[in-house]
Amino acid sequence: MSAKVIHFPSRPSRLALRLEWFATDKSVLLGIWALYFALRAAVLLIDVAPTSDAEWYYARAASLAAGLGYLDNSGAPTAFWPAGWPIALGLTFSRFGTSLVTLGLFNLVSAMLIGVTTLALGRRLFGSEGAARAGLLMLAVYPNAIGYVPLALTEVFYTALLMAGCWVVVTRTNRWQLVSAGLLFGFATLVKAQTLVVVPLLFAIDWLRMGQVWQRLPRLLTEGLMVLGIAVLTVLPWTIRNEVQLGHWIAVSTNGGYTLLTGNHDTATGDYTPGAPVVKELMARPGLNEVTRDAEAGRLGIAWITQNPDRFLALAPKKLARLWLPDGEAEWAYQGGAPGYARFEIVYRAVRVLNQGYYAALMLTFAAAFFVMIARRRRDGQRWIGWWLLPYGIALYPTLICLGFSGQSRFHYPVMPWVCITAGWLVMTALGRLGERTALKPTLH
Template structure:
């Protein structure tokens, strides 16, 4: 006679219960949002005067708000640097006054939009509320993301536009969403001219992630072309303005050639080096207007690449290192524009070091998550290609651009919310495995 064996389910571990609470309790999400908001409001209490690039944008926005137009420092119409950020900031200044307070509040609103899209995309791309919340939490405490909020630089506003456009495409259910995405990407192109590269990337992932590849291709190509067409129409009024005021056709801006030359010349180091002799000589050359100077810079940059292919390729690793190794560059703005920087310099440096360590951990998680996700999807019998690849596509976009132009750590700022949501998925996945009880379930005989 044999005894009947009764097996009871394993009791969840404390870690498993904690993870479930983190992923399901409403108070947890409210707490993350409170932390996210409070840290960004706190940094707005630091007085930071716009300097360098930020000063240019701030003064253009003030000029637009005053009705004087988009003018250079000499008072002449210009298309130097893309105008999207000064135009948006100018609208804010026209309504609330030109001040760093108005600037900070506008950036705070943009930062909150970044947080919202990070949470929404984390849910959509990884199918996990816990992973989405973890990604938002990582972004909430990421010092460099916080540090940009008071600054008159493009990064916060641009990142909000980029993420909103991607969210609309990923979650689209009608053609009106395609129109909305086109408008968002068009405005983003006015902030950073290379943005439209992202649109084919998103549609490529949408095409590869599902079956019936060739049957779906014509429809996706048509949708992609619609988004690009709407984006181009959004940019067109600015291009017409350039033709009317500059006498030349300029699609977005006149700094593309200049940026190319700063990264590709005899003394280039892989970084953005505007003080190089060849660049300074060109900028000082008489008889060239803005458009002609940019065209000449483009010619010189392309000629250097053609004549020095080996040196151009040798710069590639340096450009990549300049782009991806350092982080925390927001500190430079405080060093140049915060009156109290010298008094609190040790604290700023400590935060910079802490940020670099945090950034390194995020990037390590981002790298490890790639093979981990492929292995998990194959184990579960899923196609390995999915929306989870979008963060890596977004990271590829500035990488390819920097290989041609130059590397700056500032350029990876728009990628970091995607890095946070991916690292958040990995963190929750690893903790979930650690929380699984390995002991056999208790039995009765």
């Protein structure tokens, strides 16, 4: 005599219930936010003076706050390095006072905006609250992201602008929102001149992620040009200022040629090498002003690439390695500017080692997520191109730039929230599958 086996719906496994709790309970999200804020507020208690690039930016911001203008160290008007970050910081200093406390609090606000957009973009790009929360949690405990908050460097503020601009474009419902996107990308361009590369990338993904590509092309092309046009208009007053005060049409800054040369010369090693003999010789030449020196540097860099295409190509792997392999460079700022560094050097070094391991895990997960997502979308009969590709596009743009100029691990800082968003999706997807496999399946004989 045979008995029929009746299968009833599976009882959720303990892991599945925990994942549901993580993705739905308000207290979990509040806890992640509390951790995110607390770690970034705590690092502001470390006394660290601006050094190197940070010292330049801080001094320019203080000059602007005092009403003296954007001046070099000798007191002359300059366009050296993009002025967007000193302008924003100078406005803050003029309102709340020039101090490291003001700087830290401004960066803390920017860091919180990064957190907000990380959560919002995680929800939108992957359609999962659990993945969005996991991405925010990964970013919350990422040491290098935390370490930048007290520093007078561009990275925290720039990342907030970049993510906010992308969020506006991704979630837009009318063309008026494109005005704010243009303003955000325009000011981001004043912070990092290469930013406008992101705008075509955004609209290319939007164009190809759905059907009817040729019917949709004119509208998306118009919207993309609108964002670019408003961004250019946002930068234009600074460009006009440069022509008035320096006598030359300089779109954003006068360090582009210099940066090109530091990454492409006979003794280049793939990283930013301002101490190279060719660079020193150029800086020491008499009779060259700021603009002509930068133009000459650019000419020398292009000439070297043209004359040495094989060596230029050979530098590419080194530049990529400099950009993507190391992490935790925030420690250098504390090594040079924190009076207590020597006493706690072993702690700083331990955090640096832990950060490198955590960074490697994030990047491996980020890489794996690309192939997993393509496989899932093909299995489900979806177009493989979608908004989920945006984090990879954001990672591609500094990669291409570093190949032409030089590699620095600092340049991948704005990519890391996107890495966390994507890694969060893969981790939650993997845990969800594991939870399904371990579900209890009751039967009745």
